[in-house]
Amino acid sequence: MKKTKKILVIAVLMVLLGSWLGGMFNTSMYSVSVKKIEFETERGTLSALLYMPKGAGEESKRPVIVTTHGYLNSKEMQDAPAIEMSRRGYIVLALDMYDHGDSRWEDHFEVGEQFSTFWIYSQLDAANYAAQQDYTLKDDNGNAYVAVSGHSMGGFSSLVALYMDEMASLQRGTRNIYTGISVGADYSYASAIASEQDYIAAFGDRTVGMIAGHYDEFFFGKSDDEKTEEEKAVNGTVTYKDFAATASGKMFLGVGDQTESAESEKFYTVESGELVYDGNVVRESQTGQHIIYTPNQTHPWNHFSKTTTGNLIDFYQTAFADAVTADMTNADLSSGNQIWFWKEFFNLIALIGFFLMIVPIVTLLLKAPFLRNSVTEEIDVVRVPQTAFGKSGFWIMVVCSILYPAVFFSTLMDKSASGLKILAVGGGVICAVNLILAVLYFMKKEKGRGTAMIAGAVVSLLAVLNFTLADKVIPLNGSFCEPTTNQIAYWAVSCGLIALIILFMFYGISRKNLGTKAKDYGVRLKGxxxxxxxxxxxxxxxIVYIVLFVVQAAFGVDFRIWVLAVRTFKPEFLVTALCYLPFFFIYYLINTTALNANCRKRKNGYLIAVLMNIGGLVIWLALQYGLDFARGVSLQPTQALNGILLFALVPCLGIAAVFARRVFDKTNNVWLASFLNTFLFTMISVANTAMFWNMG
Structure with a gap:
């Protein structure tokens, strides 16, 4: 108990110290006020973090930078530019787009319409809000010095905002957006609103930039007309790109198709061309400056990068060269002078402390009168065959368990019809094998082994139904309103069913015969x-979430590193989480059972448990990105978004494996560990992605 309390104290200190220091760097050593705000728009409610440098305000107006995240993320993902530009004297509005983080789209919309809402208007509405504030600097004609920037879908939102603001300014007489730069976004989605030529015309005399990573998983590729036959043979977008050398990139830079290539990190003087609306010229051509940055980065790397952050600093210093006020004494800090990563480092310390608190808290709770019933009597370890053949079979099973979540990853995440058909057929074959073995065991009067085979057959049949009726399992609707959580939940349930089949078959074929009893798996059915x-x-x-909310209120930060975040949430996230809990409970119950059956009281048992959860997925990621960087084409070029989802999923599954083992050792059964992982990681997942609350 003394060790438990010591670990808890260390964990709490890590949370408090990490959050305090993270908050210090977030506010640039308290030289910037960071406040969460919400404001109403004609389309709903937008939430943002307002970074206000000391001295800025109505008496010292400043340029404003509206920066936002990409699909599935939240405003905190814009820490780097928000911190760096606010410490240079700019006012920064770090925005949650509609239906992300704490922002909400007001009107109801149908399934399938969710991509026609949040990204189109978020940046425009935020820029219009910023332009109306008394702290926003304007020129003598009333044009606001407001920049829009965003990553991924936030980049599309920024491009659309520039276009719509220009069109509105023709009637209004003033611009609300002065400049803009997209990060990890070309015209792919924005082309639904206007053509590339129309965007360039709408940019007018503005300074506009694009950050286009060479290894971006989604965008910046060549058009089909530009591709070689070899490039056309590649199906997918997770490949090497050079946007500045494409026709689209050269058009943006104003150099024309005849130029063999254009330079990145160089400002080009660009004639916008006439702005045409409904066949009529509504504004003459203007001359602006455009630039493309092409870092050797992937899509999610952009918003966790000193290079990209430096590009943004350089861009804003050029774009706002004529708008820097005398009070902005740090405006000319070099782009290499950055501190945001210290904020991220201390957020990581707090995040580690958050997870480190959990087992000690569970241990202390188990001392309470009723809660101590979570602990049952000790059980025997699940036995492993000691013959050479039996040991080989065990390790083959472990290796298969490590690999199959990755082997079937793309099929299950995409609900690929061809792949699911193969899995359904395989499930049917395994069901038949189980039934045949059951008959043989019953004929030998080995009832326990026969029963295990019957159970395996039933689970195999359930798996077949799961694969055959995939479209009806966790479908996107008003209850299951998080698209990527649906994907992960389906993958988890499917992997759980496969693991359960392996458990029953291995128990029936070998472990029952070794004297292992069903209760040794820790599944004790005591109410x-x-x-x-x-x-x-x-x-x-x-308890740990109360700590999070208190820390957020006290220090203005949460627990995160890169794409993995434990963040505060509004009540609707909790309602949504309840819908997903049963599906994740299926996975974590089976997962806890399997890990402890195969790893308990084994040498390096914790390591084996972690490998069984994430080993195959880590190998998949290494091959996916290793091949992309080595040869310019990834392992599975179609797996753009799904691969990115693994960057947060893998550490969660690794930590869940440790909890499954550690808590089982304290209780001698699967229940507490299964419930703990279900509640914790469901909430983390649901609160940290896009939630289309008004869809259905």
């Missing part, structure tokens, strides 16, 4: 134990 475990897990998760 009081299950109830106490449920309450203990819920209490532990509530």
């Amino acid at each position: 009081k134990t299950i109830a106490a475990s449920f309450v203990t897990a819920l209490a532990a998760v509530v």
Whole structure:
């Protein structure tokens, strides 16, 4: 108990120290006020973090930078530009786009319409809000010095905002947006609003930039007309790109198709061309400056990069060269002078402390009168065959368990019809094999082994139904309103069913014969134990989330590193999480059972457990990106978004494996660990992605 309390104290200190220091760097050593704000628009409510340098305000107006995240993310993902530009004296509005983070689209929309809402208007509405504030600098004609920038879908939103603002300014007489730069976004989605030529015309005399990573998973590729036959043979977008050498990139830079290539990180003087609306010229051509930056980065790397942040600093210093006020004494700090990564480092320290708190809190809760019923009597270890053949079979099973989540990853995440058909056929064959083995065992009067085979056959049949009726399992609708959470939940349930088939077959074929009993797996069907475990897990998760909310209120930061974040949430996220809990519970119950059956009281058992959860996925990621950087074409070029989702999923599954083992050792059963992982990681996942609350 003394060790438990010591670990808890260390964890709490890590949370407090990490959050305090993270908050210091977030506010540039308290030289910037960071405040969460919300404002109403004609389309809903937008939430943002307002970075206000000391001295800025109505008496010292400043240029404003509106920066936003990409699909699935939130305003905190814009820490780097927000910190760096605010410490240079700019006012920064770090925005949650509609239906992301704490922002909400007001009107109801149908399934399939979700991509026609959030990104189109978010930056325009935020820029219009910023232009109306008394702290925003304007020129003598009333044009606002406001910049728009965003990553990925936020980049599309920024391009659309520039276009719509120009069109509106023709009637209004003033511009609300002075400049803009997209990060990880070309015209792919924005072309739904206007053509590339129309965008360039609308940019007019503005300074506009694009950051186009060479290894961006989605965008900046050549058009089909530009591709060689070899390039056309590649199906997918996770490949090497050079946007400045494409026809689209050269058009943006105003150099024309005849130029063999254009230079990146160089400002080009560009004639916008006439702005045409409904066949009529509504504004003459103007001369602006355009630039493309092409870092050797992937899509999610952009918003966690000193290079990209330096590009943004350089861009803004050029774009706002005539708008810097005398009070902005740090405006000329070099682009290499950056501190944002210290904020991220201390956020990581707090994040580690957050996870480190959980097991000690569970341990202390187990001392409570009712909650101690979570602990059951000790059980025997699940036995492993000691013959050479039996040992080989065990390790083959472990290796298969490591690999199959990755082998079937793309099929399950995409619900690929061809792949699911193969899995359904395979499930049918395994069902038949289980039934045949069951008959043989019953004929030998080996009832326990026969029963295990029957159970394996039933689970195989469920798996077949899961694969055959995939479109009806966790479909996108008003209840399951998070598209990527649906994908992960389906992958998890499917992997869980496969693991359960392996468990039953391995038990029936070898372990039952070795004297292993069903209870040795830790699945004890005691009502009081299950109830106490449920309450203990819920209490532990509530406690650590209370710590998060307190830290957020006190220091203005949460727990995060790159794409993995434990963030505060509004009540609707909790309602949505309840819809997903049963599906993730299926996975974590089976996962906890499998990990402890195969790893408990084994040498390097924790390492084996972690490998069983993430080993195959880590190999997949290494091959996917290793091949992309080595040869310019990834392992599976069609897996753009799904691969990115693994960057947050993999650490969660690794930590879940440790919790599954550690908590099982304290309770001698699967319930508390299963409930704990379900509650914790469902909430983390649901609160950190796009949620289309008004869809359905």
